[in-house]
Amino acid sequence: MARVLDPTMRDALRERVRFYRDLGLTEFYRRPVDPALMADEGAADAQTAALFADLQQEKSHPEVQTDLHQEQPIPVRKTFPAPPEIAAAVPSSDRAGALQLIREEIGDCTRCALHTGRNKLVFGDGDAAARLMFVGEGPGADEDAQGIPFVGRAGQLLNNMIVAMGLKREEVYIANVVKCRPPGNRTPEPEEAHTCSPFLFRQIDVVRPEVLVALGATAATYLLGQRQPLAGLRGRVHSVRGTRLIVTYHPAYLLRDPRQKKEAWADLQIAMRELGLKPPKRV
Numbered sequence: 001m002a003r004v005l006d007p008t009m010r011d012a013l014r015e016r017v018r019f020y021r022d023l024g025l026t027e028f029y030r031r032p033v034d035p036a037l038m039a040d041e042g043a044a045d046a047q048t049a050a051l052f053a054d055l056q057q058e059k060s061h062p063e064v065q066t067d068l069h070q071e072q073p074i075p076v077r078k079t080f081p082a083p084p085e086i087a088a089a090v091p092s093s094d095r096a097g098a099l100q101l102i103r104e105e106i107g108d109c110t111r112c113a114l115h116t117g118r119n120k121l122v123f124g125d126g127d128a129a130a131r132l133m134f135v136g137e138g139p140g141a142d143e144d145a146q147g148i149p150f151v152g153r154a155g156q157l158l159n160n161m162i163v164a165m166g167l168k169r170e171e172v173y174i175a176n177v178v179k180c181r182p183p184g185n186r187t188p189e190p191e192e193a194h195t196c197s198p199f200l201f202r203q204i205d206v207v208r209p210e211v212l213v214a215l216g217a218t219a220a221t222y223l224l225g226q227r228q229p230l231a232g233l234r235g236r237v238h239s240v241r242g243t244r245l246i247v248t249y250h251p252a253y254l255l256r257d258p259r260q261k262k263e264a265w266a267d268l269q270i271a272m273r274e275l276g277l278k279p280p281k282r283v
């Protein structure tokens with residue numbers, strides 16, 4: 001008799017794969033199964049396949065393997081296109097204008113497929129001459145509606161993180177790897193990220209922050225030009241476009257797993273040390 005995958009187990013599996021994705025673990029394989037054992041498991045396998053198909057709809061990562069009936073070859077590591085040359089420094093008084101020029105150049109962008117589902121393009125927000133810049137993955141529903149990055153629940157948490165560092169949101173600059181919302185909040189496809197990220201690099205060149213903070217694995221991947229588990233990138237200072245880069249969790253992940261807030265705070269303290277900041281005294 002066909003076995004049905006328990007819905008609780010299915011949901012738990014889905015959460016577990018998301019959890020791995022947030023950690024930057026994105027390549028999944030299934031051991032070959034004895035065909036004799038498969039006879040009664042058609043329905044269960046169909047459900048499992050549907051679950052992974054769902055996850056791919058959210059597109060956790062292009063390398064997630066969805067065909068569970070075959071051993072998949074190890075995917076070829078894709079090379080990243082070279083980032084644009086670092087642009088000449090812009091005087092701090094001209095940085096807002098320089099950012100505006102980049103925004104005008106982006107225009108009503110149709111350069112990648114994400115434009116089809118967007119309401120508002122989310123360019124960036126904050127001080128054009130900020131010492132600290134945060135980079136996220138892409139807009140969510142609230143950001144897409146308002147045209148401003150990090151304004152939903154994750155944005156509220158980011159604001160709290162900024163305040164805990166002794167800063168105000170207006171004192172930092174915030175942008176994303178892609179400027180249009182991926183459908184269903186899925187991770188941007190590499191092609192979308194590679195198409196949009198040169199604008200992010202130019203924003204970084206204009207703002208010239210002393211410290212960049214990558215929020216989550218996607219931001220870290222496209223800033224560093226290499227795919228690596230988040231765990232291997234946290235806890236140290238990287239260099240990107242002549243700027244120091246710290247990698248931490250995305251606030252949306254911290255909302256799902258608040259136990260990791262302590263770890264994120266440790267990352268932010270590295271950023272504070274690099275900036276010579278001390279946390280504000282509690283009153």
Ligand code: SF4
Nearest residue numbers: 109112115179180196
């Ligand atoms: Fe253009 Fe970037 Fe939006 Fe794609 S995500 S349509 S490249 S602005």
